[in-house]
Amino acid sequence: MTSEQERQSAAWMRLAQGGDQAAYASLLAMLTSVTRRFARARVGDVGWVDDVVQETLLTIHGARHTYDPARPFAPWFYAIASSRMIDVLRRERRVRSREIADDTLPESPSEVVSESDIDVKAIHAALAALPARQRDVIEGMKFRDESVRDVAGRTKMSESAVKVTAHRGYRTLRRLLGGRHED
Amino acid sequence: MKTDELILELAKSAGPVTRLAPPSVRVWRWLGMAATLAAVAVIAIGPRADLGAAVTRPAFVASLLALLVATVSAAAVALAMSVPGAERSPRQRVLPIAAVVAWALTWLLMIATSSAGHARLIHAGCAIEIAVLGMVSGWTLLTMLRRAAPLQPAWTAGIAAIAAVTVASAATQVICPIDDPAHQLVGHVLIAALVGLAAFVVGRGRLARTWLGTRRP
Numbered sequence: 001m002t003s004e005q006e007r008q009s010a011a012w013m014r015l016a017q018g019g020d021q022a023a024y025a026s027l028l029a030m031l032t033s034v035t036r037r038f039a040r041a042r043v044g045d046v047g048w049v050d051d052v053v054q055e056t057l058l059t060i061h062g063a064r065h066t067y068d069p070a071r072p073f074a075p076w077f078y079a080i081a082s083s084r085m086i087d088v089l090r091r092e093r094r095v096r097s098r099e100i101a102d103d104t105l106p107e108s109p110s111e112v113v114s115e116s117d118i119d120v121k122a123i124h125a126a127l128a129a130l131p132a133r134q135r136d137v138i139e140g141m142k143f144r145d146e147s148v149r150d151v152a153g154r155t156k157m158s159e160s161a162v163k164v165t166a167h168r169g170y171r172t173l174r175r176l177l178g179g180r181h182e183d
Numbered sequence: 184m185k186t187d188e189l190i191l192e193l194a195k196s197a198g199p200v201t202r203l204a205p206p207s208v209r210v211w212r213w214l215g216m217a218a219t220l221a222a223v224a225v226i227a228i229g230p231r232a233d234l235g236a237a238v239t240r241p242a243f244v245a246s247l248l249a250l251l252v253a254t255v256s257a258a259a260v261a262l263a264m265s266v267p268g269a270e271r272s273p274r275q276r277v278l279p280i281a282a283v284v285a286w287a288l289t290w291l292l293m294i295a296t297s298s299a300g301h302a303r304l305i306h307a308g309c310a311i312e313i314a315v316l317g318m319v320s321g322w323t324l325l326t327m328l329r330r331a332a333p334l335q336p337a338w339t340a341g342i343a344a345i346a347a348v349t350v351a352s353a354a355t356q357v358i359c360p361i362d363d364p365a366h367q368l369v370g371h372v373l374i375a376a377l378v379g380l381a382a383f384v385v386g387r388g389r390l391a392r393t394w395l396g397t398r399r400p
Binding site: 057061 | 191266268334
C-alpha cells in the first residue's frame, strides 16, 4: 500500500464509518487489489487468493467500527489481511489433507459403488468440510427447503448475511467437488 | 459470488457505525468495573482480620503484586489484541503469563521453605469467590472483546481469562485468612487455573463463532 493509498483509505474509511456507501465501495474496491497483491506476494498465484480477498473484505466490513482515524490505516488493514490469509491457508491445507485421505479409501471390489453414490458421498464429505455456520445455512436452504428469511430467523443472522454465507459455502463446495472457481 | 458483487452487497448494507473507544480507554473501563466488583466482594464478605499485619509479609505482598500486574497487563493485552493492528508486539503477551507464573512460584517457594503442616488445602468459600468473581469479570471482558474484532480468538481468550481469574484471586487473597502456602497453592492457584481453563474454553468458542467467518452484515 502506497502512502497515497493509505491516506485515501483512511479518508474513505472515515466517511464509511459515517455511513457513506459510495466512499465505502471505493475503499473496498481499492483494498481488493491491495489484498490480492499482498496475498500473491506471499503465497504465489494460487487459486484461493480470491478467497483471501473476500474473507478480508468481509472482516473489514465487520470490523470497520474498530478503525480509529487517529491511527494509521495500514497496520489495521494488514493485521486483518494477514489473519485472513493464514485462516484460508489453514483451511486449504485441511481440505487438501482430506482429499488425499479420501483417495486412499476404495480398496475392495465390494466397495465399488455407482456414479450417483460417489456423488452423494462426495457431497456429504464436502458438506462436512464446511464451517458449521455455512453448513447449517446450506442444509437449511437445500435440504429442509427453508427460505432465506427462515434461515435468518433461526440463526439470528440478517438476510444479506445468510446470502453471503450461502454463497461462500457454495463456492467452497464447488472447489471441493472439483468445479471451476468463480472470479 | 464474485468480488465485485460482494463489494456491492457490503456497501449496500453499510450504515453508520459507532466507533469503538481506543483500547487504553476500554482497559480503564474494565479495570474500573473489576476493581469495583472486587471491592464490593471484599466489603460484603469482610477482609481478613489481620490485613494490616499481612501486608507486611513478603509472600503476601509478592503474591498480591504479581496478581495485580497480571490483571492489568492481561486486560491491556487482551483489549489491544481485539483491535486489528493495535497490539504493539506479541512479546507483550509474556508479561501477564510471567506474572501468573510468579504468583504460583511465590507459594511453591513458601511450601519448599516452610516446615509447618498443611491443615486445610481447599476452602469452599475461596473457591466460590474465585469462581464467581472470575466469571462476572470474565464475562464483562468477553462482552467487550466481542464488540471489537479479535482476530486471534484462542490467544485473546487465554489472556482475557488470566485477567479475569487474577482479579478474582487478588480479592480472594485479601479476604482469605488462611496463610498456609499449601492452601494458597491448591485452594487459590489451582482453583484459579481450573476457572481460567473453563473461561478460556468458553471465551475461545464465543470469540471464534463471532469472528471466524460468521459475523456478517
